[in-house]
Amino acid sequence: MTLTVAIASEFDPYDGEIYRYLLETVLRVTVVKWTGTFMFSGYRTVAKFAPAFLTAAAGHNIQHAILAVDNDGGARRRPEHAENHEPTVFALDDDDVCRECWLTQALPITWGASGGRSCVVVPVQVIETWLLAIRGDELIPTAEQKYNRSAIKKEFFGRQIPPLAQRIALAMHELQKPNALTILGERPSFNRFVNRLRSWE
């Protein structure tokens, strides 16, 4: 079975590919990523263009979508999502709020009303945190790491960010480890992602 999923992520060639792979692993189906002609650059564009993106996806008869941004925050700012968060209306430039709630409200009502299924993903702090966890790195971030996304990325990639193909290869090296999903299961942000995906089944 093949599932086409519209994936809106901060940097599609890299993040999008990781999410596509994770979808395949969790759902156990072949997943084809669709982004159309959209180009996302940073977390804000994902929320900003979500309505147009999902409308375009629906136009291609795509019924499944992932919206993914990094949390990039910590205790003082951008708190991690909790199930008891009240549905709130956030402005697009609200910056110190729960990013899962913030991104969820960017989903257009028409998408769900027409049968579209969606999943909001917000790795805490960034997607490389998940990869570092699989690699076995100590995950008690310093204050700087907690608020500085580039510090976490460098911890995973090294000082110089490598070319895209190598970044994907490094990520896949971790994600394809036999115990990857077990380790990721200890990350609450990953668990929320998986639970939402399971509701698609």
Next chain:
Amino acid sequence: MRRDIRQALQLNESVLLNGKPVFSNNGIVGQRSQAVFQNSAFAWRSGITIPNLREKFPDNSLVNEVEDIFASVTKARHVHLKLESLRGDNAVEPTPSVGDGSQLAAVVTRWILEFPETYAKYNDFIARCLPEMKRVLIRSSQSGQVRLVFEQKDGERFDATQVSDGVMFFAGLIAHALEAPSRSLVMLEEPERGIHPRRLAELIDLLRTLVHEQQTQFVLATHSPVLLNLFRDEREAVLVFRRGPKGTVVQRLADMPELADTLDRADPGELLANGVFNESITAE
């Protein structure tokens, strides 16, 4: 060592090269934003010596440090492509160089004849970043000159006078990057010119590949928020040129604590597009 320079310069002893201040206690200084990019590197290459430095600062370590800083740029190539040059016909020469683009077709001809691996890599880069394109060919005229021809995936061919400006600039940029010797420094001025914003990520990825494979270093001068955002996780790699009353001051984005909080909320491209960097200059 770098601290030695700073200490010396804090005595207000500006370091002059060719009569122009190059270092001040704020960092590198030039009269215009391009001063560091062009004047320093290329004036140095054209024969500037540093006897004045030796007189002012007898400590050899300081002079050595300055020499080290400039050693990397003495063999640098400064890429400023001209559209009319890129589109032109070329005579076939034994050792052509891309330059401003006026020998691009001759360079590609040489690769086809003598360096098929480089030619294959060139076509690979072209096809990756310009998805409609398959490869670059050469057409020779009766006068013995050569011209670039671009073959699309559908087989249709367009010569250099027919393709878009973006395709030509991209073809020239990639040729420069491939032509650069290993471990050299290549300065690209506004590589975003004529290139669709969506393709900039691929261009930067190609440059990263060359950094990785050939240890080529690239310095990009850009006004593109899209391009700048591709370096948002490498603030130490971004130099902000800020024009002030005493000249242009260059600072790493990572060394601008006054913008740290703002950068936590917005991408650097947003700061560039909305004049935040300029405002920092005024504040200074």
